[in-house]
Amino acid sequence: MSPGDGNDDDLYGGTGQTRTRLPDGGQGDVYGGAARRPARSSSRSLITVVGVVVLLIAAIAFANRGDSSSDSDDAKKPDTSPTAPTGTKPVASGFAHDKQGAQSAAANYAVALVSADILKPDRRTEIVRQLFVPDRVSGLEAKFDKAYSADFLSRIGLDTNGNAPAGQTYVSRTVPVGTRTTAYSDGTATAEVWCTGAFGTAGESTKNPVTNDWFTMTLKLRWTEGDWKVESFSQKDGPSPVNGDNKISSADEIAKAVEQYGGFTYAR
Template sequence: MSPGDGNDDDLYGGTGQTRTRLPDGGQGDMYGGAARRPARSSSRSLITVVGVVVLLVAAIAFANRGDDASSDGASDKKPGTSATAPTGTKAVASGFAHDEQGAQSAAANYAVALVSADILKPDRRTEIVRQLFVPDKVAGLEAKFDKAYSTGFLSRLGLDTNGNAPAGQTYVSRTVPVGTKTTAYSDGTATAEVWCTGAFGTAGESTKSPVTNDWFTMTLKLRWTGGDWKVESFSQKDGPSPVNGDNKISSADEIAKAVEQYGGFTYAR
């Protein structure tokens, strides 16, 4: 569906299961689905973000890859700050094959971008929206995303107007595709589902939104345009979620260091 069509209750979403709402009771289906929820409070209510916020669809939150450094032996060198960025030369993947597999690859990459921390940053959000979505949806979506990720919304997440966490804290929104499938496909359109997990929240001793993990499925409707697959609309729903493992919980400092030292990935099928 296009923005403003269908149920206007959920930001970006027609599923009714997204956690992020338009600010101040605003209405409008942000492009067919809610992006993701970056952080959950202990009560599971703090804007699960989209990552949503991340909404994520945040779009651009949908991304790209890799450097091959290699291997055989351990190195005493600590990763530099560049390790926090995807390893490729582009922030979001492009140039997907014009076939069903290419559509799945595009959906997986775009899911990562839409639920990334970058979607909360005004400058990066603009780049992401323009790269991920079909041209005729961009202008409307930029306005909706800006309204959704308002100063008030960012403040509730503990972030400043540029989407950055306070000194001593690290905002985390990392999405990991677990699998993809297409539920509809034709030469010009495709619908793909991406089953994801990830880590969302703010790492820091005084955070009100500690980093937690989540499981969700994003559905992306894609259109072949300009020689590539672009997003027509998207939505999100919870699960499937496995039983939580008996893992030792890491400190906020350990989580923050992991985010700084391990770069995010993009995906291809």
């Protein structure tokens, strides 16, 4: 995904092919100033904005505060349910009020923030309102809408609703590889999520073929309304392993895999 260049005002997202910056640029809080979502590197830009993918917004100098404390053994764990290739794609909620719960929330939120849905106006609104603390929602909705404008979507080959042309499939799948908390207190937590993923558009005439990416997301969380919610987040490249000698699949195989295999919404 992309940021890695120290610019916290990039909004990143989707395919890992392009990068975009929020209108007001500059470093600072994603919710107070700049946010970044889809973008990976200039060469892969736009999709990491959650790729978008503006796919991973953020940009905040996270205040790592709080004393580390032991996880609560008796904390109530959130209910889980299997995902399906089609149908409703819920964003998990109801995380435990402890370090593991914060890591679970961060892992799930990373998946949602760098998903293809973040490019769809209706789904984006739903995601932002469910993931972020209430006082950040209004400002973020406006920033995301501006970052994922019709012009932006057109440049990555999508229509105003975030859909790929007939015969093509837009892909933005993020997979958490590991998590850790770098700061924790009863009301706040900072968690890092090491991720890999597939981003791009599968199709014979695509200009943004599906590629793989490795990145780390840092999410500052706040305990509010009985759950962990995102206050701000940022992203950087890597750690990236050596590429394996894998046979590259055809665009059709990638598109079918996306349709046949449902994405995960719950981790750890």
